[in-house]
Amino acid sequence: MDADRSAPTAGVPGSNLGWYLGVILRGWHEEVERAVEGVPHGTRGYQILSVVGHNSPPTQSGLAKHLQIDKTVMPYVIDALQDAGLVERRTDPKDRRVRRIVLTPHGERTLAELEAKVRAAEDAVFAGMPAQARQAFVEHAAQLAVSIHSAHPSIDPCIAVLDALVDPEPGAAKR
Amino acid sequence: MDADRSAPTAGVPGSNLGWYLGVILRGWHEEVERAVEGVPHGTRGYQILSVVGHNSPPTQSGLAKHLQIDKTVMPYVIDALQDAGLVERRTDPKDRRVRRIVLTPHGERTLAELEAKVRAAEDAVFAGMPAQARQAFVEHAAQLAVSIHSAHPSIDPCIAVLDALVDPEPGAAKR
DNA sequence: TATTGTTATACTCTATAACTATA
């Protein structure tokens, strides 16, 4: 009563890409969420700190577009980061509608600490994978993510990390 | 007032892995969600159909563990797929607590059609990437996902796709 | 008129707890 399934849709295994991506992202999220414990809004708060720390002061809408989250979530996330003393809002004198988000000194120190913890967490995610395969995977992921992101209708010109990351200056310090 | 930012946490670009994975998974989800339009619960319903179609009849808890979703979401998703005539619940005679999910003939036809659409959708996701890089990325993603999944406390022995996928029979039809 | 940021609200999705039936 079990062997008579006549191999449904056999020969065409179907893609498991969605499953791969889901498992990997969930795994990353679990590990990193634990690593950044205490940061307001967890991985999302950390990602905002990271973008703010490594780019010319982004605007709130720029952050929202870059991280692909709704603009209405920015206010309270930024509020929380500001209440924690990690970031500041600065009105742009050139366009007084926009608020540029910058790290406070405390935010800079915190970000540096967090990034060390995140690196450790990511090491745990890749624990079962050879270093060479890991590097290849991350490089391809970067390439693909940039490709997808720039194919999107609303790319933000404010944050130029992406291009810099696809093709970092040859010979740049990679560690 | 802008150039005095003294390069915050410079030299340590920090990992963008979380951003890569998020962008890629969201891109995949958008494309595939559109491709499987009409299937109850979209990509999730499709993923269930796919697992059910390519594995010996899984139980509901096996599906939940494999897809890493809470067991309490299974009832209504399976209900919806059943109402659409795509799957059936069969009480396992060996353990009358479990329900094994099987595709109906209509479900098999539908799955075959969906998989063609999903392949096209994934082609769109990878549109900006060379075929060779795509293949390498997917293979590494499979390797990593299996590594992460099997490191998890509650792996399900019911569904053995994974191992089969990491190291497919050498010479197996790859297209 | 269009855009940035904000607030309030409604909606969807997810997780928690408790229950039935089988083992």
Next chain:
DNA sequence: TATAGTTATAGAGTATAACAATA
């Protein structure tokens, strides 16, 4: 007692709509 499946409910997260300030 433990597990598969189910149900109801509460909570978190998300999107929708409307507004003020500025361009």
